[in-house]
Amino acid sequence: MKILIDARFTRLDHHDGISRYGASLIAATAKIADVSMLISDTRQLALLPNVPYTLINSPLSPAELFVAAKVNPLGADVVVCPMQTMGSWGRNYALVLTLHDLIYYEHPAPPGFLPAPVRVLWRLYHKAFWPQRVLLNRADVVATISSTTESLMAKYRLTKRPVRIVGNAPQPGLTPRDPGAGADKTLLYMGSFMPYKNVETMVRGMAELPDMTLHLLSRITPERRSELEALAPAGANIVFHNGVTDTEYEELLARTTALISLSKAEGYGLPLVEAMSHGTPVIASDIPIFREVGADAVSYVDPDSPAAFAAAVRELEAPEQWKDRSARAVRRAAEFSWDASAQRLLAAAEEAVALRARKHR
Structure with missing residues (x-):
């Protein structure tokens, strides 16, 4: 099974939470599966593991609506995105989208690094749950990072798709202090x-x-x-x-x-x-x-x-x-590890491929 992981949310100079999450998952999953990644700027490679990559458009570009046309020829069985916003129209691969949390429904101020038009859309998007449902239901499987978010997703009926937890973890090799x-x-x-x-x-x-x-x-x-x-x-x-x-x-x-x-x-x-x-x-x-x-x-x-x-x-x-x-x-x-998260991601990817195959019989 060929897994393509979207790394276009990787920062250019230092990791934020989602950037580190994606990079860490790619590194851990590449040890147990055939993994390649998508990037939108070669400067992102400095913060990413050494795995094969393809350079395409920014995830914030209008071209994102048609990104499947660029991804389809890559031959991936499943694409995993650490966000829920990846374009999916016309895809011929299984898709796993990720929802990290529901913070911005209660606290709608958008991150300052986003372009002004995107910040406006961000606020509008978080005024109701139906846009989130539309995005998540395009996936075959939805991933999230905690039981807390999983419970909130169920409470607000955000998706009809299976939800699987692929958690965060500390960086490997850290030595506890004396x-x-x-x-x-x-x-x-x-x-x-x-x-x-x-x-x-x-x-x-x-x-x-x-x-x-x-x-x-x-x-x-x-x-x-x-x-x-x-x-x-x-x-x-x-x-x-x-x-x-x-x-x-x-x-x-x-x-x-x-x-x-x-x-x-x-x-x-x-x-x-x-x-x-x-x-x-x-x-x-x-x-x-x-x-x-x-x-x-x-x-x-x-x-x-x-x-x-x-x-x-x-x-x-x-x-x-x-x-x-x-x-x-x-x-x-010690109860958290990226290797364990990679195993969960692999299981979610296999489930997504199976569900898509069943749907298209």
């Missing part, structure tokens, strides 16, 4: 600064943590930085990195007290799993997806309470409590 080495008085946040990420609560909570330094690692616009700086309590130690390399991120994870995520909505929460794989404790908002990912390894807090966030940090200052959370984190992270 719990006996302790931690420095820092806290890390890795993620965007969109409103639903709720960075405001942790910034306000720093009023009760004057001896701690909060490192905000991701890239941020000057306007958003100014908004958060205006909220910062007097004397709070907050560092805006405006982007870090993977190496810098791992070095910070290896000595910090905890990784923080007080988001009010998430599709998965990959930074949680990345931190846990290092043995770094996590403090997270008490929402269903974080409970699914973190189980008993994470300290859960009310995302609207700066005081609850600060109290959770103070609990980790006790050496035995920190060591316990670190050990739990490593055990929990």
